[in-house]
Amino acid sequence: MTSAESMVIEQTGRFGQLRNYLRAVGAVVWKDLRAEYRSRELLGSMLVFAMLVILIFNFALELDIRTRETVASGVLWVTFAFAGTLGLNRSMGVEKDRGCLDGLLLAPVDRSAIYFGKMLGNLIFMTIVEAIVLPTFSVLYNLNLINPGLILVVILGSIGYSAVGTLLSSMAVQARTRDILLPILLFPVSIPLLLAAVKASNGFLQSFEMTEIMPWLNILLVYDVIFIAVAFMLFDFVVEE
């Protein structure tokens, strides 16, 4: 690959190549974080949206004390999935709108570095939203959601969601029906992930035995590994001009 070769100008050797690759990934992440810090467009809308979803669930499901514990994990994951879609659409949308994606693609780095940069950026935004939603949810419904097991599930779930989401959103923004297309593409493919995340979160919240939770954690892990690998291999074809 020529783009990978030209990158080696700075440092050679296997270790140097890896460092250059990681530096490229970091540069993309840093760009996204700095743009967000200056514009404050994405996180604000994701957070308000997440709060609104929780509010609607409150009325729709009549979250009283008895049902609260059993449905909390479902409500949480629907909220994360919806807010995540919003963020994914926006983060690829800005790249497409102002021709930034072309600029990124011209950079002499491996295309997959751009994918991992965008994916990590999306993951960070999702994690920030989750880090705010979880304590708020705990306070509003008097449930303790700050539980190491649950946090592990949330992280594993978000990794898989942003891995698939970044790949699919970079396709969706290039289509005519961009904004409505992403959820239609993403939800059916991410069902195993969401299902396993809901079940595992529920297990931790109701303190089930680890043997009951393990199969769900395994599915989460398998999903993450498979789809990061698939997206890594396929991203090149999505951004090709």
Added chain:
Amino acid sequence: MKPMPSILKVLNWLTGAVFAVALYLVFFYAPREAVMGEVQRVFYFHVAAGWVGALAFLITAIAGGIVLARGDHRWDRVALVSVEIGVVFTLINIVSGAIWARPIWNTWWTWDPRLTTATIMELIYIAYLMLRQGIEDPDRRARFGAVYGIVGFISVPLTFLSIRIFRTIHPVVIGNNDPTAEGTFDMTPKMQTAFFFSLITFTFVYATLLWHRLRLQDFKEYIEERKMQALNT
């Protein structure tokens, strides 16, 4: 318009004949199931339609891989056409299953792993068709279709696996049987003949439809080309 190749003509008649034999086997040759009665006969075409759906989506994923590896657009046509056929046959599979489930499970629908997985698979490939509709550039359409066809096909077994952790009530007629399944039965040799013949018949139907639809796609692209030529002159 190119004339129909003679092999396709033979295939047309062959598929028709095989289908007639399959109908005979299903309705007259196979014995009436003792417990479930006549409604059990849905099973032969129900499984066959499900098989064609899965086969069609597998072909789409493979064709997508070839498109990405070689950039060959003829395979993109195969991928698209196969999805269209697969969506129809998966729908036949779901609807015929519901017709069977009403008297046997006493409900049209239950959130069993197989039922849920079939539905999600159907939704994935409807999304595939919507993705393609939204893209005008044929080269990009081919690449995106291939990527989504592969991603979708990988997620289907994971979906099945994750829902399978709950208990299932869907009968498993071939291979190991789950004692909790309801509406299961053992196939007599005559039933097996009808069953395997239905599978072969539906595979023939798939191949014939695929070929006709590919030819139709050819004509469509030819007409589009002529239209562009006429507009440009």
